[in-house]
Every structure is written in structure tokens, then in C-alpha cells.
Amino acid sequence: MIATRVGVLRRLTCASPQLIAGHGLPRHPNDLVGLPCIGTGRPGQSTSWEFRDPGTGKSFDIRMKSRLVTSTEGAVDAAVSGTGFVRLLHYQAFDALADRRLQLVREDFEPEPMPVNLVHVARGQMPLKMRRFLDFSTPILRQALTKVGQGLPSASGI
Numbered sequence: 663m664i665a666t667r668v669g670v671l672r673r674l675t676c677a678s679p680q681l682i683a684g685h686g687l688p689r690h691p692n693d694l695v696g697l698p699c700i701g702t703g704r705p706g707q708s709t710s711w712e713f714r715d716p717g718t719g720k721s722f723d724i725r726m727k728s729r730l731v732t733s734t735e736g737a738v739d740a741a742v743s744g745t746g747f748v749r750l751l752h753y754q755a756f757d758a759l760a761d762r763r764l765q766l767v768r769e770d771f772e773p774e775p776m777p778v779n780l781v782h783v784a785r786g787q788m789p790l791k792m793r794r795f796l797d798f799s800t801p802i803l804r805q806a807l808t809k810v811g812q813g814l815p816s817a818s819g820i
Contacts, residue, residue, distance in 0.1 A: 663781055663782070663783060664781070664782055664783065664784055664785075665779040665780070665781050666779060666780045666781075666782065666796065666800055667777060667778070667779050668778050668779065668780055668800055668803040668804045668807060669777075669778045669803060669804055669806075669807030669808060669811070670775035670776060670777055670778060670807065670811070671751045671752060671753070671775060671776045671778055671807070672751065672752040672772060672775050672811060673712070673749060673750075673751060673752075673772065673773050673775075673776070674749070674750055674751070674752055674755050674759075674766060674769075674772065675691070675694075675711070675747060675748070675749055675766070675767040675768055675771075675772075676741060676747070676748055676749075676750060676755050676758070676759065676764040676765060676766060676767060677741060677746070677747045677748070677764065677765060677767050678741060678742055678743070678744045678763065678764060678765070679762070679765055680744045681698070681741075681744045681745075681746065681747070682765060682767070684744075685697055685698075687767065688747075688767060688768060690768070690771075691711070691713040691724055691768055691771050692724060694711075694724065694726065694747055695724060695725075695726070695727070696727075697746070697747060698729070698745060698746035698747065699726045699727070699728035699729070699746045699747045699748070700728055700729050700730075700731060700737050700740045700741055700745055700746040700747070700748040701726060701728035701729070701730050701731070701737075701749075702730070702731055702732065702733070702734060702736075702737045703730060703732070709725070709726045709727075709728045709730070710723045710724065710725050710726065711723065711724050711726055711749050712773040713768070713771040713772070713773055714771060714772065714773045714774060715771070716770045716771060721773060721774070728746065729745060729746060734750065734754050737750065737754075738750065738754065738755065738758055738764075741758070741764055742758055742763045742764060747767060748764075752810060752811055753807070753810045756810050778803070778807060780796060780799070780800060780803070782796060
């Protein structure tokens with residue numbers, strides 16, 4: 663199997679400007695414990711958020727007590743309304759960040775981006791339809807992921 667890299671996904675911590683004004687900007691991810699947070703997943707599933715120490719580069723997890731929603735759209739809407747801090751992938755938060763309904767929180771503790779790959783058989787064994795799909799989709803996905811990743815406002819710019 664071959665993995666063709668098309669980009670990366672950033673995991674962002676975000677909140678509405680109103681929530682940040684009311685609770686303050688956390689100085690460290692540990693400060694999120696005890697603050698209102700929004701998690702996505704299934705009922706009964708624990709919510710743990712990964713962060714990376716900017717000084718050492720080491721990853722660490724923080725178990726969050728969060729209000730649970732079952733869709734990303736619900737999480738974005740809840741965060742925009744000021745319900746809590748939220749962890750989203752960069753493309754999920756893009757629109758709300760771009761129009762300032764959400765702000766980045768502790769971008770300096772953001773975990774390593776997750777790779778996005780198209781996994782396929784070697785080109786010599788690949789059916790023509792699959793080769794054409796890869797030739798078509800790879801540059802489109804690369805461009806889309808790069809555009810969204812570069813278009814995010816930084817925390818310092820908010």
C-alpha cells in the first residue's frame with residue numbers, strides 16, 4: 663500500500679469572544695479544566711484533549727469535563743453562542759474564525775498536525791479508474807487543505 667500525503671489537519675482550541683471576555687484567556691491548557699467546554703462524541707465517551715508543550719515539544723492530554731454534542735456543526739454553534747471552549751479541526755472552525763465569531767485559544771500549545779493521506783495500491787497494480795481519481799483529487803485536496811490552513815487568523819491577530 664502507498665500513502666500519498668495531501669496535507670495536514672490542525673487541532674484547534676477555540677472560544678467565542680464573549681466567553682473569553684467573561685472567563686478570561688487561559689494561560690495554560692490546564693486552566694481549561696473547570697471552565698465550560700464542549701466535546702463531540704458519544705454519550706459515555708470520555709473527552710481528552712491533546713496539547714503540546716511549546717518548550718519541550720512533548721505531548722500531554724487533559725481530560726475535559728465537557729458538555730457533549732454529537733455533531734461538529736452543533737459544537738461550532740454551541741461555541742459561537744458562548745456555551746464553552748471547543749476543540750475543532752481547522753477546516754471545521756475556518757468560517758467562524760474568519761468572521762471572528764470564534765477566536766483561537768492557546769495556539770502555542772496546539773498539538774502536532776495530523777497527516778491526511780490517500781492510501782492506495784502501487785501505481786503498477788492500480789486500475790485506471792483509481793489512477794485517474796488520484797491524479798484528479800490529489801492536487802485539489804492539497805490546495806484546499808493548504809488554503810484553509812493558511813487562511814486562519816492567528817491568536818495574536820485577534
